[in-house]
Amino acid sequence: MVVTTAGLTRRFGSLTAVDGLTLDLPTGGVVGLVGPNGSGKSTLIRMLLGLIAPTSGGAKVLGRSIASPRAYAGSVGALVESPAFVPSLSARANLTSLARLRGLPASRVDEVVDVVGLTGRDREPVRRFSLGMKQRLGIAAALLPDPELLILDEPTNGLDPAGIVEIRHLLQSLARSGRTVVVSSHLLREIESVCTFLVIIRFGLLVYAGPMTDLLAEAQTLVHVRPELAADRQRLHQALSTAGWSVTAPPDHASAVSGELTISAPAEHSAQINRDALAAGVTLAELTVSRDSLETVFLEMTGADDGELAGARAASAGATKAVRS
């Protein structure tokens, strides 16, 4: 295991940011760390990097206790919260400064500049960089020690679509080379497309930790059908319901016009649905299968509330209750 935590807890005054977190992150692959705003992701990352100490509990990174982060600092690269650089210095000078801090040769700067695609722009002052370029530079800084474990907090923040695809490929290639990449992100489609293991936390508590495939296997599958003639919608609805299928008519205007219906059923039943429609005298022009996305699963598991707002509301309600009592 690349990271193990046992009852890891961090409190800030009365706020418990991370609450008794016990989890194991496997070595290799891309691990997604997701949760609503204020769920404790950044606090967890800061504890793993030794930037703050836990209030109670413990953790091991690369087999070494977080009580002595010096033991693993040389094998861990991180982009925490947002890229941090001296704005008036060039990208190269910033990276050189960090390379010297870690006792790395100057050639390593050339390598990481090339990896993140900043070659040719590396002599410009960072203050001229766009958010996306700063993000690339932050990833370059995290890659400097050629880390076994790479922890990236919102690595695609500010990147354009092409940049997001590039970073996705970069993360996948890093994982293929045997490294473990932990990615914290709000972009659930990115997490879904790149991660092999997922950790979901909410209000500092662990909601899910396991392979991405296991989580998505439990996701609901939907079969979408569209009759050749929109006028057949009602007849098709009745026939499929009579055949025992759970049918719903999407309420949106486009679906109503096209005659689309949605059946909650596993993908392998789509052929039978087609046969039942034909038996009712309705020809299908379209039959597609979809599965709930990670986004849907995530919202079901964590609630649709913004974490920080929900937390604030809860705190406010608690305060009101306390005043009343």
Added chain:
Amino acid sequence: MIGVFRSELVRLTRRGVMVGWFGLTSILAIVINVVMFQVVKSSSTPPANGPGVSFPSKTLLLSEHGIVAGLASASSMLGVVALAFWAIATSTDYSTGLVRVLAAAQPVRWRLVLGKWLALGVFTAVATTAALVANLVAAPLAAQAAGYSPSAWGTNLLTLLLGAWVDLFGALLIWGTIGLALATFSKSSGVAIGVGVGYVLLGESIITSLASSARQWLPGTTISAIASGGSSRFRTAPPSPSEWRILC
């Protein structure tokens, strides 16, 4: 720690830091010499000390120590500049969030602080040299402009210059360390510089106007005494009860 030191040197070699610090230090060294000689020319007795500046007598100026008297006189002002740049260099790490990156790469905090201190110390040595060179150029010209031709200045010059450099460097190191400490605690260069400058220019002036004997032990005047190679006015004894009352 060597890694931290080398890393910090890269961040300090910014044009703004070098031009600002060394330039300001040189300008102050030149200005103080011009002002000193013009003041001595217009009055036979040295004027009252201004905020952050102490004026030497004509006798001292024309003695062999006169060539470096400007550095000792302006040491508090030069110290404030050093304090400001040390504070800026430290608080920038917090304001940019760089401190997270540095601490993740080098979790042993005292090494981070000591490496930064050493690097800033090297820059302070360069600033001290810049002030000394500017002083060497400005002092003879300022003396000549005021109508003086100090014949004693050539005596024992190398030893004097070396001593003045060591004294000023020591004083600036103390000022800088105060700036580093203030910026580390406040995480703001504005607060650190405000507290440092406010204390030297206003705080100590107010205290010494209430109790002139306090001049013997207050930090600003003590560091000035170090910059001028020690002073008979300097006292190592703690404040007297009446002085404590004024402080409180």
